[in-house]
Amino acid sequence: MTTTTLAVLVPLLPFLGAVAGLLLGRTVPGFVRPLALLPTVAALALAITVAVRQGGGAAIDAATQLTPTGSIPIDLALHIDGFAALVAVLVTVVATCVQAYSTAYLRDDPRYASYAAVVSLFTAAMLLVVYSGDLMVLLVGWEIMGICSYFLVGHYWETPEARAASLKAFLVTKLGDVPFLFGLFALAADTGTFRIADILKEVATGGLDHPTLIALLLVVGVAGKSAQFPLHTWLPDAMAGPTPVSALIHAATMVAAGIYFVARLLPVFAASAVAMTVLAVMAAVTMAGSALAALAQDDIKRVLAYSTIGQLGYMTGALAVGDAGAAVFHLLSHGAFKALLFLGAGVIIHAAGTNSLAAMSRMDGLAKRIPDAYWTMTIALLALAAIPPFAGFFSKEAVLVAAEHTAFGDSAAPSGAGWIVLISGLLTALLTAAYATRLWLLAFRGRGPAAPDHGKQPIAMTATLWVLAVPSLGLGLSVGQLAGWFDVQSLTPTVTTAILGTGVALVGGIMTYGSWRALRYRAGSNIPLGAVAAHPDADPATSEEEAIATHRAAYGDIASAPDPGDPGRLLLGPLHRHAATGFHLDALYAALFVRPVRAGAELVRFLDREVIDTYVRGAGTLPRWLGNAVRLTQTGNVQTYLAALLAGSVVLAIAAVLVAAAGA
Numbered sequence: 001m002t003t004t005t006l007a008v009l010v011p012l013l014p015f016l017g018a019v020a021g022l023l024l025g026r027t028v029p030g031f032v033r034p035l036a037l038l039p040t041v042a043a044l045a046l047a048i049t050v051a052v053r054q055g056g057g058a059a060i061d062a063a064t065q066l067t068p069t070g071s072i073p074i075d076l077a078l079h080i081d082g083f084a085a086l087v088a089v090l091v092t093v094v095a096t097c098v099q100a101y102s103t104a105y106l107r108d109d110p111r112y113a114s115y116a117a118v119v120s121l122f123t124a125a126m127l128l129v130v131y132s133g134d135l136m137v138l139l140v141g142w143e144i145m146g147i148c149s150y151f152l153v154g155h156y157w158e159t160p161e162a163r164a165a166s167l168k169a170f171l172v173t174k175l176g177d178v179p180f181l182f183g184l185f186a187l188a189a190d191t192g193t194f195r196i197a198d199i200l201k202e203v204a205t206g207g208l209d210h211p212t213l214i215a216l217l218l219v220v221g222v223a224g225k226s227a228q229f230p231l232h233t234w235l236p237d238a239m240a241g242p243t244p245v246s247a248l249i250h251a252a253t254m255v256a257a258g259i260y261f262v263a264r265l266l267p268v269f270a271a272s273a274v275a276m277t278v279l280a281v282m283a284a285v286t287m288a289g290s291a292l293a294a295l296a297q298d299d300i301k302r303v304l305a306y307s308t309i310g311q312l313g314y315m316t317g318a319l320a321v322g323d324a325g326a327a328v329f330h331l332l333s334h335g336a337f338k339a340l341l342f343l344g345a346g347v348i349i350h351a352a353g354t355n356s357l358a359a360m361s362r363m364d365g366l367a368k369r370i371p372d373a374y375w376t377m378t379i380a381l382l383a384l385a386a387i388p389p390f391a392g393f394f395s396k397e398a399v400l401v402a403a404e405h406t407a408f409g410d411s412a413a414p415s416g417a418g419w420i421v422l423i424s425g426l427l428t429a430l431l432t433a434a435y436a437t438r439l440w441l442l443a444f445r446g447r448g449p450a451a452p453d454h455g456k457q458p459i460a461m462t463a464t465l466w467v468l469a470v471p472s473l474g475l476g477l478s479v480g481q482l483a484g485w486f487d488v489q490s491l492t493p494t495v496t497t498a499i500l501g502t503g504v505a506l507v508g509g510i511m512t513y514g515s516w517r518a519l520r521y522r523a524g525s526n527i528p529l530g531a532v533a534a535h536p537d538a539d540p541a542t543s544e545e546e547a548i549a550t551h552r553a554a555y556g557d558i559a560s561a562p563d564p565g566d567p568g569r570l571l572l573g574p575l576h577r578h579a580a581t582g583f584h585l586d587a588l589y590a591a592l593f594v595r596p597v598r599a600g601a602e603l604v605r606f607l608d609r610e611v612i613d614t615y616v617r618g619a620g621t622l623p624r625w626l627g628n629a630v631r632l633t634q635t636g637n638v639q640t641y642l643a644a645l646l647a648g649s650v651v652l653a654i655a656a657v658l659v660a661a662a663g664a
Contacts, residue, residue: 003053004062007078010046010088011127011141013039014095018120025113036099036116040123044092047127051085056485059084061133061197072188079133079196082485083328087260088130090335093471094252095123097464101343102244104458105350115155119248122148126253130260135184135194138261142225145254146173152249153241165240172234176224183217186210187268196264203267215268215275218261219282226258228316229286232309233585236293239301243346246301250308251339259315259331263324270322273414279320280417284424287313289583291431295438295568296579299355300345303439306582307384308338310428314399317421322413323402330399333391336471337383340376344465347373347457348443357442361565363451367444372462374444376469381440383472385433385505391475393502400425400497429501433508438567441516515567 017039024031054060063077080088099119106112125148128141147170154166188194190209191202208214222228227235235255239246249255262269262279269275287310294306311334318327351370352360360366367374383392403425405411406418569576578584633644 003050003060003080004078006046006053007050007060007080007131010043010050010092011124011131013043013046013124014120014127015124018117018124021113021117021120025117029113032113032116033103036103036120037096039120040092040096040099043123043127044089044096047085047088047092050080051089054080054082054085056082056085059197063133063195072192072194074136074194075134076137077133077195078131080131083263083325084130086332086485087256087328088127090332091123091126091130091252091256094248094335094339094468095119097339097343097467098244098248100460101247101346101464102242104460105244105346106242107458111155115152115242118148118151119245122152122248122253126257129257133196135188135196135199138196139181139184142257142261143177145257146170146177146225149173149238149249149254152245153238155241155245159240161237162240165234165237169234169238172231173224176221176231179217180221180224183214183221186214186217190214199265200267203271208268208271211268211271212274215272216278218265218268219275219278222258222262223282224258225261226255226312226316227309228258228282228312229289230585232286232290233582233589235309236297236302236305236582239299239305243301243342243349246305247339247342247346250305250342251335255308255312256331256335259312259319259327262316262319263328263331266319266322266324269319270413276320276322276413276417277420279316280414280420283313283317283320284420286310286316287424287428288431291428291435292572292575292579293582294435295431296572296576298357298580300348300357300360300439300443301342301355303357303435304338304341304345307341307432307435308334310432311338311384313428314396314425317425318399318402320413320417321402321406321421322411323398326395326398326402330395333383333395333471333475336468336475337380337390337392340380340465340468340472341384343461343468344373344377344380347461347465348377350457350461351451353452357439358566361442361446362448363446364448366446366451369451369453370457372457372465376465376472377443378440379469380472381436385436385509386429386501387433387505388498388502389473391472394475396425396429397494397497397501400501401494404494404497426500426504430504430508433505434512434571435568437509437512438516441513442566445516447520511571512567515570516565519565519567519570 017035021032021035024035059079059081061077061079063075065073065075099116102112102116102119106115109115122145125141125144129138129145132138132141150166150170153169154162156162157166184194187199187208191199191207193199193202202208220231224231235250238249269279290306290309290313294303294310297303297306311330315327315330315334318324318330347370348360348366349355351373352363352366354360379390383390386393386396388394400422402411403418403422406413407415407422408418409415411418572579581587
């Protein structure tokens with residue numbers, strides 16, 4: 001079987017699994033789990049085969065025209081180069097782990113069949129984006145992911161948080177997709193094609209007439225899909241969905257699509273110095289702001305959500321300095337350790353019965369109850385903090401090296417963009433290590449009564465953690481073998497960036513640990529878990545199945561009470577309350593956009609009901625009155641009718657005489 005045929009089957013198999021799951025989920029429930037797992041596993045095997053055959057060499061291109069569409073045709077095209085092949089492997093690995101994990105995590109969920117089918121469709125859509133060689137076909141996968149995210153984030157639709165989060169994610173990403181669509185049309189109009197390979201050829205020969213306009217329109221769509229400032233606010237709220245969904249969205253699909261798109265079309269953006277500078281500024285604000293926000297979050301999943309935004313900022317920064325290889329390398333390593341972090345967080349929530357780090361800090365022995373999650377989360381957090389020799393160190397250093405080269409004029413990208421990315425990247429490295437250390441300390445080094453025993457964690461949940469721990473640890477060590485897959489020279493860290501990056505990370509971790517130690521032994525620094533259990537609103541009897549199915553913490557509202565022993569409060573000081581709310585961006589958007597739109601809607605409703613409806617009702621009232629008047633004359637009495645006829649005749653006669661007299 002040819003490589004092209006295998007590549008076509010990679011997204012097709014999960015799609016067929018999704019269709020079969022939706023059709024057979026209710027009638028034959030025994031087939032739901034096999035239909036969720038087997039197509040994804042088969043797609044993984046085929047994606048690995050395609051990657052091995054491609055081997056990081058010349059790109060594989062194939063196309064067939066779908067239908068004549070006028071001057072610019074749309075082709076069903078494949079374009080598989082080195083990093084497309086690797087990203088497809090990442091997507092299928094994470095999707096397989098998520099599907100396997102979900103079989104245990106959602107084992108009692110009555111909507112598991114539809115959930116698994118939508119996850120398969122989500123996977124197929126992302127694979128279509130990765131392998132597509134035509135922008136219109138890529139757009140199909142791009143939009144399907146947006147629809148799937150709406151359903152998956154809103155899976156617990158009984159809760160108002162999930163309903164609001166799914167709607168917010170859909171609206172914010174669609175807001176970015178509108179200029180994105182115009183950017184695609186403008187790009188096709190300038191180059192005369194939707195084929196990515198042909199577009200890149202046109203750009204290489206200076207064929208773009210409006211590079212800045214096109215690049216900025218596309219940047220807006222990428223900012224929405226990949227949760228970059230200022231369209232990032234949907235991602236933390238999306239944590240209202242199931243934890244496996246969070247792992248899939250944050251590690252391999254949806255948010256990765258925007259980064260991958262820019263990497264694939266980087267010459268289009270590089271044709272405009274303005275666009276590259278905008279990317280650099282967007283990346284810098286996203287990195288630093290999200291890291292500060294992560295340091296103030298109490299919900300473990302929101303910490304990881306802001307972490308994802310920051311790591312995507314690193315990838316955007318690499319693209320802003322013209323290094324697609326460094327961006328995709330960090331995308332790959334981040335996909336491994338972030339999927340591990342979210343799935344590990346799911347095990348922690350499963351064991352503790354709460355998302356709150358404040359509650360976990362009041363539990364003793366949680367690490368001993370879930371040793372698999374403890375050790376694998378430790379590996380993933382070290383990778384996130386970019387501590388050598390874990391994967392995050394090598395990929396993050398690749399970004400910093402690329403920024404260093406650009407800052408000192410060794411790249412075609414603007415040197416200012418290089419300085420912006422380099423400085424913000426080092427600052428974010430310090431903050432990343434700080435919030436990673438904080439999460440580890442609060443989750444696994446709590447003090448108080450023993451953590452509740454909700455039973456042994458299912459093997460399907462713990463086994464996937466060790467599968468993802470392997471690339472989190474070993475991906476960076478294979479950097480030499482990966483060099484041939486990327487057209488970059490920055491995969492090997494330089495002494496300067498290695499010392500600076502690792503140094504600031506160690507400083508961030510040590511500062512957090514020192515703050516935690518100082519606060520831990522301060523009198524009254526912790527509220528004991530016994531007080532939580534005794535609270536009248538608490539429900540410690542809630543099982544982990546109920547906590548998962550209802551998305552409700554097991555310890556009541558007091559479990560989330562602010563913890564004076566939280567090192568984030570000491571490190572951030574007065575900035576903490578602002579960082580905890582995401583620097584009030586949601587409130588700002590509500591004041592600038594939501595309230596005016598609602599006020600406009602209320603005005604339209606008032607005009608419709610009180611003005612337009614008044615005219616409509618008035619137009620119907622006059623004929624109704626006339627009808628009522630005529631009805632009064634319909635008595636059914638013949639004498640009355642004759643009298644009226646005679647009276648009418650007399651009136652007509654008198655009128656005729658008067659008219660004749662007036663004429664004489």
